[in-house]
Amino acid sequence: MAWRIVVGLKDGVKDARGERVRREIKEHLGYDLERVQTLDVYTVDAELSDSEVEQAAAGPFSDPVIQEAAINRPLASGFDILVEVGFRPGVTDNTGRTAKEAIQYITGRRFSADEGVYTSTQYLLTGLKDKEVAEKIAKDFLANGLIQRWTILSADELDPKTGVPVTVPKVVSDSTPTVNSIDLNVSDEQLLDISRKGMLALSLEEMQKIQQHIADPQVVAIREKVGLGAELTDVEIEALAQTWSEHCKHKIFSAKIEYEDENGNKETIDSLFKTYIVGATRDIREAMGDDDFCLSVFKDNAGVIEFTDDWSIVFKVETHNSPSALDPYGGALTGIVGVNRDGVGTGMGARLIFNTDVFCFASPFLEKELPPRLLHPRRIFEGVVEGVEHGGNKSGIPTVNGSIVFDERFAGKPLVYCGTASIMPRMLNGKPCHEKKVQVGDHIVMCGGRIGKDGIHGATFSSEELHEGSPVTAVQIGDPITQRKMFDFLIIARDRGLYSSFTDNGAGGLSSSIGEMAEDTGGFEMHLDRAPLKYSGLQPWEILISEAQERMSLAVPPENLDAFIQLAKDMDVEATDLGNFTDSGYFHCLYEGKTVSYLSMEFLHEGVPQMVIPAKWQLRNLSEPELAAPQDLNVELQKLLGRLNICSKESVVRRYDHEVQAGTVIKPLVGVANDGPSDAAVFRPMLDSFAGVVVSHGICPNYSDIDTYHMMACAIDEGLRNYVAVGGNIDHVAGLDNFCWCDPVKSEKTPDGEYKAAQLVRANKALYDYCVAFGVPLISGKDSMKNDYQIGDTKISIPPTVLFSVIGKMADARKAVSMDVKRPDDLVYLLGDTHNELGGSEYYEEKGALGANVPKVDAASALLRYRTLNKAQDEGLIASCHDLSDGGLAVALAEKAFAGGYGIKVSLNRVAADAGMREDQILFSESQSRLLVTVHPENQAAFEALFKGQSCQHLGKVTIQPELLVSGEKDKILISTPIDLLKEAWQAPLREM
Amino acid sequence: MPKQVKAIVIAGNGTNCEREVAFACKLAGADVSDIVHVAELLAGRVKLDDYHFLNLAGGFLDGDDLGSAKAGANRLLHAKIAGSDETIADQIRRFVAAGKLVMGVCNGFQLMVKMGLLPALTGESKQSCSLTFNDGGRFEDRWAWLKVDPESPCVFTRGLDAVYLPVRHGEGKFVTDNKGTLMQLEQQNLAVVKYADADLNPTMVYPDNPNGSEASIAGICDPTGRLFGLMPHPEAYIHRTHHPRWTREDMPEEGMGLWMYQNAVRFIREELLK
Known part of the structure; x- marks a missing residue:
């Protein structure tokens, strides 16, 4: 009962x-x-x-x-x-x-x-x-x-005796496992119908490719030998749909793109991924030669770079946008614990050291009526933050870096980026730990959680299919504790050398994890009926593609199988032997001894046809706004400080444990009252060493409305300048790109696809150009290409957004620099020139304008500046350093002052600005590669000597008088506001979230 | 050869801070500082009896799903060690009776309170206090000043006046079952550390008191002073770079949290093993 x-x-x-x-x-x-x-x-x-x-x-x-x-x-x-x-x-x-x-x-x-x-x-x-x-x-x-x-x-x-009636939400299923075959010898229309009804998301071309494959008499002859016929089984078609999905195969980034620029010049790009992303890393690694610090790029669940002589750093960033739109809490929680499995499941295994999170939302205070099925941004904000909070805190992983970007278009689809870093020994049992290889004969072992209908077909479902008694399929809720137990177990199994390879079960479930691992040997044989289930009634194809969480797949050599299973049992982790890796050349699944899939590995992995996407770039007819000179710059500054993209995110940051593991040297909140905004985090992963991992990011979708090329360049620069601001070594740093785009494939639904595809091309070109110019290799990344909302006539497309995450090291974390001013009379310097670049700026947006002059990055001068800054930091010459980004110089000055609890007095005349710029333009321009530093007077000569010949302007000094004082021409006072007022303006908007 | 000081930190089922606690013990001078998975204890392969200093570290035992450390306490009270009729709780009671030290931090403190190990006013393991949701209803990570009761019998805080440590919890509000319990805690100087304002006066005002704890209590000990639990994290401030303002203030290399571990090791070496 x-x-x-x-x-x-x-x-x-x-x-x-x-x-x-x-x-x-x-x-x-x-x-x-x-x-x-x-x-x-x-x-x-x-x-x-x-x-x-x-x-x-x-x-x-x-x-x-x-x-x-x-x-x-x-x-x-x-x-x-x-x-x-x-x-x-x-x-x-x-x-x-x-x-x-x-x-x-x-x-x-x-x-x-x-x-x-x-x-x-x-x-x-x-x-x-x-x-x-x-x-x-x-x-x-x-x-x-x-x-x-x-x-x-x-x-x-309410019945006073019995209370609320008892409901037992048990899954009840009386379906018996069956395998159906699908006749593909049908018309094109019917092929598409099969794809649509089965939620396979395969195009006609892809369906035809499968149709041709199964029509081959040689294929049929081989199938007949294992008891299959001339029709594919549902297990096989589902496996193909998973493996060929955009999510797994990145078909847009692998497509052939016919690109035409604004002058009508045409070029064919054979895979954006290979040309610009892999290409950049290849060229940079060649240029680095012996100094190449990359260990494993693009091929594993995460990228790996050298850290110290004994340790490597692993880094990965994922997005979990669609699930978070449907269930913000579960989506974000699953996002963070999911990316954690990538971090752990790289090479032979790594230990998680920190998480990062970046969200893009519409304003939580949005008062507009939303179209059907969209959750209010406030609810998304609250749910996502709570999901990441639980995922990180409960897993014992500090969340050390992040940001929240606001734009009304993110009401259509919020972006939830979850990043995770881990460390692994350089060598494990005599072999490089970042390498792994499945051997023929290894057992397929699945460990962790059980399989249910969770996450079948990802997010392509509709609520109409949900009814009492039927399990929810697309929405998953992560379980950090089950996962933590599994990780504790895996790290011991790793050190004992009990497995030869492993990976996580994410998108596509066993179909993807085993399918990919089996590429090492060229085949496998897996018994789906042996998989442990949460409840009965799952069909064989469901077992294969379920995305139930907290599972890893391993290749365990026969001689270690008993020890592996016993260790799992001792540590209360479920581990099940599902079959073997083979060199048969086939994706071979069985159910109760009967073959239910027999697909050629080659067809599965190489068979997907390449898409062809048209792209045409057009310059938009943009112009600079004619704004009246503001009456009072004090008011303008306070308005900017209170803008959602600039204001304090302290209420969110405090909900994340950012200090567990006792390694966070530069915390997200710094300064005299522990509430100033850090540029980047420095983390010491080994308690007995001062070597620090430095992590930061850049993201600026605002500039995409002008030109995604410069959006990309600015995101790279922002990530790097945040990184160097705290002391990150500019010559030992890697990047990760996470593209979130609106659908760029021209179709009836997307008539402007050619423009969106061209935006994608331009962002990739900048990615290549600037990574090469800065010498920053890309080590991993991800793309999410369908961030649109469309119901009826309402379509909301997100602004093209790239999160550029940056990870690297500093040899001695004790040399790290925080952004808050330290002492009265310290000298204030601005590094870098200020141009009339307010296009897409927060200041223009406050005025309701977009503008045309998007900031541009001069990588050569920036790189020299960053290297010189590293030298100054190393010599202990920098008292504080803060990057200039949203809101420009004025916002950076205010933040530095109130974070440090002192005033700043500067003269705008000393800023190296373009001729003819108005005072408000100088104050709020978002020109890139600029940093604001303070220097103790005794270090002035040494500091100025280092920056001799570079753009380095002595603007003024730190004052004991707690006021920001900015003067202009003829010493006219432009801004004079007590720092408490500035801080209040900055803290108020999201304080109660 | 002098006897070795042996510390143990229990890990597993959602414990998160075992590595830094073990490191703090080591840094404080413990000769042995082992991280032991609870499965090893339940399998009977490791015994608490072989150690002097038991550390129950921070984390989220079983996700704190039934209330902080509730399911964890239930496991230690009821799960039998393989091949015996003994529970880990039985081993802990024997450990305590042998005059050894136990420190619980954050989730470890919650665990001690919910197992009835603290404050153990009558000497029996009956829960008389609890730690529940912060008044603000949310998890928070922030640093807090703690005023130490100089009259306390607590072994861990000997010679200390005040410490600055991070709190990182959602369920840290200390409450007692009745006024009598609170009165006894105060009268016997068992309310070892209290959240304090900048002038080091105990406070009920947020955020200096981050969770609304009764009588500003952040940590308590038992009447012997050998069992101690607190919500703030001493293991998170053992080096100056842990301090949130180390880039702007001159401070000693050693963090304030390390003092508590040093006191523990000194007690074991000088009083327990003498």
Whole structure:
């Protein structure tokens, strides 16, 4: 039978969670409730005795000091409306899993496969009578209908004896596993129909390619030998669809692009990826020669570079945009724990050291009516932040660097970038740790979580297919603890040399992980029926492509299999032998001994036809705005400081543990009150060494509206100048590109595809040009190419956005520099020239203008400046250093001053600016490669000597008077504002988020 | 040869800070500082009896899914060590009875309180205090000043007046089951560390008191002073580069958190192993 255990706080104990929910209902939806109380509900569906249930309720389920528990009766009282929110069947319920384990420890008996614990939360709303409003609160705030269900009862509807009726959200399935074959000997129209209905996302050309393959009599003859026929099975077609998906094959980046520039010059680009990304790294590595520090690029789950003589750094950044749009919490959580598996699953395995996160949202204060199915940006903000918080904090990985970019178009699709760094020994058991190879005969072992219908077909689903009793398929919820246990186990297995290769199970599930690993040997044989399932009723093809989380696939040599499985068992991790890697040349799956797939590895991996995409670049007819000279620059500066793209993100940063592992040397928040904005993070991964990993990023989608070439160049420069600002070594740094684009393929739905494709080409050209110019190799990256919203006639496309992440090292983290001014009378210098480059700037946007003069990067002078800065840092000449970015010089001056708790007095006349620039233009221009540093007076001569011949302007000094004082022509005071006021303007907007 | 000081840090099931805690023990002078997965203890391959200083480190045991450290406490209380009828809790009780030291930090403190190891006013393992959701309802990472009670019997804070350490938790609000418990904690000087303002006066005002803890309590010890738990992280400030303002202030190489580990090692060497 099922028991309901309800746990609530005792009288007089503050319900902080309920109070937070009350506040957020008011902020999100505008309903001002009197009170919200919360209760936890455990529905225990298991054979237990009364006393065992009582013990669980009194013990692990409730806290005797602050809580009380009720079994099969309500605890709720003194409310108007009760809303109970629980998961739909099949949705990952981490708390339910922990509760089940807790009962098992008490009874000493394991639950049977049918038994389980399901959790839900009761919200008791007071000050609300209208059930329709409660429904809205449930739907729009308390729950997500994709993964959760809810019950609403008014006080008089709650049965005083039994409470809320028992619901057991168990997955019930009576389907028996079957394998269907698909007749592809059909018309083109029917081929497309098969692709559409099966959510295969294969184009006609791709379907035809498969049709031709299976029509080959030689192929059929071989198939017949293993008991298959002239038709593909559903297992095979699903495997092909996964392997050939945009997500796995990056078809747009591999496409042939017919590009035409603004002058009508035409060129054919055979793969953007190979030409510009791989090409840049190849050329840079050649130029570096013996100094090449790259160890593994593009071929593994993450890139690997040298760190110290004994250790290497591994870095990867992923996006998880579509899932986060549907379920912000689960999407972001899955994003971060998913990229963690990439970090761990590189080479023979690495230990995670930190996470980074960058989000692109619409304003949380957006007041417009949103088109159907879009969640309000505030809800996305809150959910995503919480997801990354749980994913990072619970996994014990500090989140050390990130940012949030706001643009209204991100209402159509939020961008959620999750990055992770890890370290591995240079050598493991006598071999380079960043290399791995599956051997013929190795066992296929899957470990970690079990397989369910989670994430089948990614996000290409519609809610209409969800109904009570059917598991949710596309939305996943990560489980950091199951994953942490698996990582603890894997690192021991690695050091004991128990496996020869491994990788994570991400997109495409086993189909992709085993399919890719088997490229080493040229085939495999896998028994799908041996895979452990969360619940029965999965079809063989579902087992193959499920994206259920927290799983890794390994190649374990036969002689180590027993030791591997035993270690897993000891450490409470499930590991299952699914078959063997072979050199048969075939993707061979069986179910209960019967062959269900027999695809040639070569066709699977090389068969996908190359796309051809037209691209045509046109200069947009843009001009600079004619703005009246501002009346009061104090007001302008405060307005800019309060803009969402510039203001403090402290409320978010504090929710991330940025110090666990005790390695964070430059933290995200620095300065006299621990609240100034760091440019980059410095992290010391080995506790007994001062070698530091430096990480930062650049992202500037604002400039894409003018020219994506310069957007890309600026993102690279921004990443690098943040990196050098804290002391990162400019000659030992690598980049990662994460492209998020709107659909660039011309079609009925995308009539402007040629322009969007040209934007993509231009960004890639800049990526090549500037990485080569700076000597920064790319080591890994990812693209997400369909960031559009389209329902009916409404289409929202995100601005083309590239996150350029930067990772490198500094030999001695004790030489790191923070951005806050340190002492009165220190000298303030600006490095780099200021041009009339306000196109796409925050200042213009504040004025409602775009402009035309997008900032351009002069890599040669920037590189010299960055190298010289490194030298000055090494010699201890720099007291503080801050990069100039959004909002330009004025914002950087303000941030440096209030972070340090002192004033700054500077003269604008001394800025090396283009002739004829107005004062507001000099203050707010976003010219690149500029840094603002302070220097102790005793170091002036040495500092100036180092920068002799470079653009280095002595603007003024740090003052004890806590005021930002900027003077212009004839010493006219342009800005004089106390730093407290500036700080307040900067902190206010997102303080309460 | 003098006897060795042996520290153990339990890892696994969501413990996260085991490496830095083990390093802090080592740096403080422990001769042995082992990180041991809880599975090793449950398998009976490692015994607590072989150590002097038990560290329960920060993290999220079982995700804190049933409330912070609740499921973790349940495991230690109920899971049997292979081939015996003993639990890890039994081993810990024997460890304590042998006059040894236990320190719990953050999730480790929550674990000690929820197992009833702290404050153990009557000497029996019954939970009388708790750590629950911060008044702000959110996880927060920020640094806080702690005022040390100079009269406390706590072994770990001997000679200390105040320390500056990071707090990193969502469930750090210290509460007691009744006024009597709180009164006893205060009267016996067991409320070892309290959140304090810039003048080092205990405070209830956010953010100096980051979570709304009763009587500003950040950490407590048992009447013997050998069992100590606190929410802030001493292992996160053992070198000056851990300090959030090390780039702007002159400060000693050693961080304030290290002092607590040094006190522990000194006690073991000079009093336990003498």
